[in-house]
Amino acid sequence: MGVFILLLSLGGFGRDSSKVFAFSPRKLYEGLEKLSEQLPKMWWDRRCLAPFRPQDITALLAPNLPITIKLQASEETLSFVVPVRGALNSGFGFRWGWQFHYGLDIDLHWGDTVVAAMDGEVRLAGYDPGGYGYYCVIAHPNGLETVYGHFSRLLVTPETQVKAGQPIGLGGSTGLSTGPHLHFEVRFLGEPIDVSALIDFPNGQLLERELHLSRETFGHLKTLRNAVYHTVRPGECLSVIARRYRVSVGYLCRLNGLSPRSVLRVGQRLRIR
Numbered sequence: 001m002g003v004f005i006l007l008l009s010l011g012g013f014g015r016d017s018s019k020v021f022a023f024s025p026r027k028l029y030e031g032l033e034k035l036s037e038q039l040p041k042m043w044w045d046r047r048c049l050a051p052f053r054p055q056d057i058t059a060l061l062a063p064n065l066p067i068t069i070k071l072q073a074s075e076e077t078l079s080f081v082v083p084v085r086g087a088l089n090s091g092f093g094f095r096w097g098w099q100f101h102y103g104l105d106i107d108l109h110w111g112d113t114v115v116a117a118m119d120g121e122v123r124l125a126g127y128d129p130g131g132y133g134y135y136c137v138i139a140h141p142n143g144l145e146t147v148y149g150h151f152s153r154l155l156v157t158p159e160t161q162v163k164a165g166q167p168i169g170l171g172g173s174t175g176l177s178t179g180p181h182l183h184f185e186v187r188f189l190g191e192p193i194d195v196s197a198l199i200d201f202p203n204g205q206l207l208e209r210e211l212h213l214s215r216e217t218f219g220h221l222k223t224l225r226n227a228v229y230h231t232v233r234p235g236e237c238l239s240v241i242a243r244r245y246r247v248s249v250g251y252l253c254r255l256n257g258l259s260p261r262s263v264l265r266v267g268q269r270l271r272i273r
């Protein structure tokens with residue numbers, strides 16, 4: 001019952017938060033209940049993106065018992081709005097072989113208005129020069145957080161109460177970015193989730209009204225934990241590295257988006273597993 005009661009009593013989401021709250025206490029696993037004591041700290045931290053991130057979130061989820069989080073209900077109290085319409089130009093997962101992308105990149109034009117995906121409170125807003133650029137993090141009463149990055153301008157500050165669809169920033173390319181786009185993340189307990197199957201970004205539509213969180217949702221964490229990388233040293237080519245790790249050149253190419261003729265740079269990172 002712990003998480004259920006605590007989230008309801010956190011306040012700050014207005015009187016209607018009980019209507020939109022979506023956890024079912026019966027479905028909470030014992031391990032997750034233990035986290036309830038940490039949740040207030042996590043939700044109201046104003047310094048850190050993920051102040052409380054479990055070491056292994058999959059261990060906190062009961063097998064075969066997904067947690068259902070509502071993104072949209074029939075009542076108007078809960079509605080998901082796509083933050084910006086545009087093509088999805090980079091998905092969730094490994095890219096360039098070794099780098100794991102924890103969000104979705106949506107194409108936009110410089111200055112386009114980006115809106116809050118759901119009602120909530122801005123937990124963090126600021127500037128991260130080496131990463132998100134101008135960004136904000138919104139905590140939502142359904143237990144999720146959304147992260148928005150690379151704005152040219154921020155329109156909210158921490159503690160701002162926002163409604164779904166309310167402008168929160170203008171599109172840009174600040175931080176670690178090569179062109180104007182929105183970096184959008186959905187997080188549960190600080191852990192990013194792939195929501196690409198739930199949202200049609202080009203048409204601005206939510207495809208599923210509920211998000212089911214299970215151990216499978218976080219399957220990528222196991223892949224990441226077991227991943228092996230290699231940094232290219234002078235004189236090394238694909239065949240030398242493949243031999244060293246007892247894998248084929250074709251396998252290395254597939255994993256890293258290379259062709260067998262690719263010339264490697266010294267210092268380049270390759271994923272081996």
Ligand SMILES: [Zn+2]
Pocket residue numbers: 090101103104105182183184
């Ligand atoms: Zn991104």
